[in-house]
Amino acid sequence: MLETRVDAYPTHRIGGVPVRAGRTLPFGATPVPGGVNFSVYSNNATAMTLVLFRRGEAAPLVELPFPPSFRRGGVYAMTVFGLDDLGLDVETLEYGYRADGPSRPQDGHRFDPGTILLDPYAKLVGGREVWDAPRDAVYPYRGRIALDDFDWEDDRPPGIRPEDLIVYELHVRGFTRHPSSGVRAPGTFAGLVERLPYLVDLGVNCVELMPVFEFDELDNPRGPHNYWGYNTVGFFAPKASYAASGPYGMQVDEMKNLVKQFHRAGIEVVLDVVFNHTAEGNERGPSISFRGLDNSTYYMLTPDGHYYNFSGTGNTVNCNHPVVREFVLDCLRHWAAEFHVDGFRFDLAAVLGRAPDGTVLANPPLLESLAHDPVLRDCKLIAEAWDAAGLYQVGSFPSYCRWSEWNGRYRDAVRRFVKGDLGTVGELAARMTGSTDIYGPRGPVASVNFVTSHDGFTLRDLVSYNRKHNELNGEENRDGDSANHSWNCGHEGPTDDPDVLALRARQVRNALLLLLTSHGIPMLLAGDEMGRTQQGNNNAYCHDGPLSWIDWDLAREHRDLHRFVRNAIAFRRAHPALRRGEGALGHSVDGRLPEVSWHGVHAWTPDWSPHSRLVAAMFSTMRDDGGYDCVYVAANSYWEGHVLELPAPPEGTVWHLFADTAAAPPHDAHEPGREPRLADQVRVSIGPRATLVLVARERLPEE
Template structure:
């Protein structure tokens, strides 16, 4: 390995009031101790290492002190800096490699704050910063059973960057905090934030085909500091500002009864491939932190240039400690792991049957009770959906649910039976495991928004500067008869029904539902299904849509309230068709135009399902759903509701607003024993 080097420098005298001595090998990173700061860093195969102190304003190097030989424990170098305190200086490390030369200043992998990034869009010159220890959480975490969760995936900057958001500090943690009333009114109780660990948004090789200006890395899946919140996401874009604002955001979300899940990226880093920058890991111990080929080249299993060596004990401990930091410092409620299948690979890159890191995360006492959600794929095509080694703790983004529901709503041949399996929690993928293993979604940040899924047959990614060939090639989308914006009322009505159909099926399916921010009010990305580089209205939520799409917003809030009101929709066991003793109906039964006669033919476009659950105390809970994915009107005869009840209409996507949905408890009773289904519509009934 070769890395850029800096010329040797003479060690300057100690700064006023400081003295150095050997430190302790644990914990890693910079840790305040009485009267001093302890530094501990793993650096293999280097005879010497220096602590570099820098001016917190300008970044000018103030002093460099060699780590004392007597402070070395194994491959851990330690030094204790007496008289130091948080805020007086920034810091970094230099290593001697090869002999006689010093590396550039390296970041501390465990740094809880990174200075030098500044406001959004400024080219960063990163420095590690010591932050003061936080106090205890201001409010307790909301206790929410995973079965009761409704997740809302959002990008911190994109959520409020548009002027229509009306917040004081657009595109920040503080801006998101101002939108908590919207989340509460909608009814979601968990926010999943796209990466908020420090990343370099200026790191993108592509340029705008219109202006020629560099495009940003907007999403942030190129982490620089894995334990440091992104400074530019704060109204005060400093490490201290980001630290304080993130804690305030989590506190206020918790106060509102909303949990917080962080999207974390432990499969690759911002150091990229061989020609990438040397920021930290590559200078300290490349073979421990990255998967390498026998000739020392980075293995690129992530399509980003490098792959984290999660199977190495040093790296596994680093990942575990970072997650603990987010829990201890910010009291977050869980994590979604980007390309989590990388974490299943051993030090040679091969997939392990029982990866030690996943077991450690599942059984770690600090992470106990926090959500662990895997994106169970990687860039090589490895797909572990249903087979991810979860140790009874992990949930998974269920991409098969997404694909199946999309195909079903388009009336694709052979999709009806597959949809039935997905609807009851994907028991084929998760036998013997709770339905909450499946995180169901139809849209996420990666792909078309829900409005665009009903408006475009193909991707429109020309603005990304990659010739329009990037992004998912085929999303099983349908423009409903016209590509893109239109004034055709028939097309617009069909698109509205399809959006409601998708949201209603999602929020009545067994598992944990996840919504994409803005789908509740018709957000569009103009057909761009890979908007990672679009810091523009393409990616920003247009809050004026809350007025222009108020009917859709009302419908979604009713769907969420309906889910919350019906325990039968939130069962953790996969229902079967066996009638238990004393029950009036089996847990699940399938129907068609005639009760008890579902149409499982590959060409079928009609399916109805009755869900039933006897309550330990109180009345039974019974829900009936009928979906017509064909274009023609269909009539279905209804099965008998439980004795002493009658059917009430909760949702009908084929009906005009406001007759398309009703708040729980206010649904009108049906006067006949059949249901008329408009083409491409879904109806839901409840027995009362």
């Protein structure tokens, strides 16, 4: 082996700096023998300049225009040597680009060589290492070079089957930022790792992290913060201020360590990714990267050069342009291959199915590419199957039998049933069985079931408020969704009324129990297991404070609820009848019990009429040992109780009571495996607005 490479020597000098024509691929900044290779593309630029900074300094150290011979097609590439002589190394170098070209917004071109632009492929971004720090006026988000030799040791993805997933949606900062978290590094990836034992104990096996790509938390014209982070600045870079080691530039290592530690604990990591829009906003927004590099390639533009706004945030990424499609693929492969993440949830994914002019495509190239990509083959792909322009594709999202969806219809059906709306039992039954009526052969795993998510009321607020209370968001309560299907149980907001509080506690448990016994992939919102409130705010994107952080004292205050959720999760994990990969058959095959059967006040006689408020299902499946796994779930949203005739459990088994939301804790949910036997095996009482879960267990010899 030769010790060095022939191309490790400069051929030119630009501004005194030794360089040579770079390697076109890969895009981005890549350390190579003797220097760093820079590659960036623009189809409409007429000239490109590489701008180098010494880390943290306001003025550029040197600017290196690309000679024409360094361009291949639309790609500008240069290898820069002699960093030592400039007093730089890969850690202290920051870089950006100036792109020259036409400034004709009506034609879609917004070039401005006066602005220094972030490389879209930058794997490390400087400038926002400290949350809330003021941003640099000249070049606020700075490309840096990441060291990619993290020691993964024997890391392997948990490879959890989709039907076995129990997803927990959380905000990295909000999870441990509150002083009550007691972690050493609050609000960071490291802090989240410190809290890993809590998640293991709770029993979830997948965390879905709200956006972790570099964003600017100060980017909110209406308030102090953009806390959620659905305003991406750097798609390849972890958010620096989410890392305790961010000020040292080690956010990549810290986030990789998070994934490694979660994998060791058997928990998958899914990232919430935002490809429908960027932080550059509308015509009045800043040029950060895409807009200045190749506006008409990266954004969907109207014929007169304005931004289409299918995302509701000012611009729309041109995802089905071939160049942008490759960018998205490169980005996701980067997170899957380099960071070992296990899947992605795509914000407003319906946008990803639109053509450059906004037309809805039947066969969107981007979605098809993602579905069949070899690097992403084992990654979970979850779509938020709607956009902000009225396209609602729950059930019709182009899935290639590969994508799952946030099932908004599940959320609405459970909410409406639980609050007592009429005419909801048929819909609820369909949602409880994996929504195979809308997903068909894709099976229940196409359905990510949820009752609450970051976007909307917390579960406690869902039963405490009839209306949203978003006044603190600065838009006179106009923002946020008004269709919440919520019910305050008799009093709007906080109360001491014991009856109201008791009903709320029961309603919370009803929703959770339905969620954790339904076919499909359940998703919990972090904090709902401990009664987290946002005081009626259903759009807390702008609040970085106690309103949006997890208060860990609640876990002690709501110890009963926490135990209830923990038991319900353990129960789901213990029962394959609840975790189906394929739709449940409603009829008997070979004399076996149907995989799902419906019941009512009388066994085998469901009431699907519009005035019914009772649904009872018996789920059953054959275990590997040849016996039945059989669970009975009854939900009553009427304000009076019923006596229910029970279907006979499988031969040789008797009914045991796992959960009864009308019972006082700790009898609201028993420890799985220790459920008490029902004294009466023929009839059971269900309370007003209550949910019951029974499990068939083998009859003991003395019974």
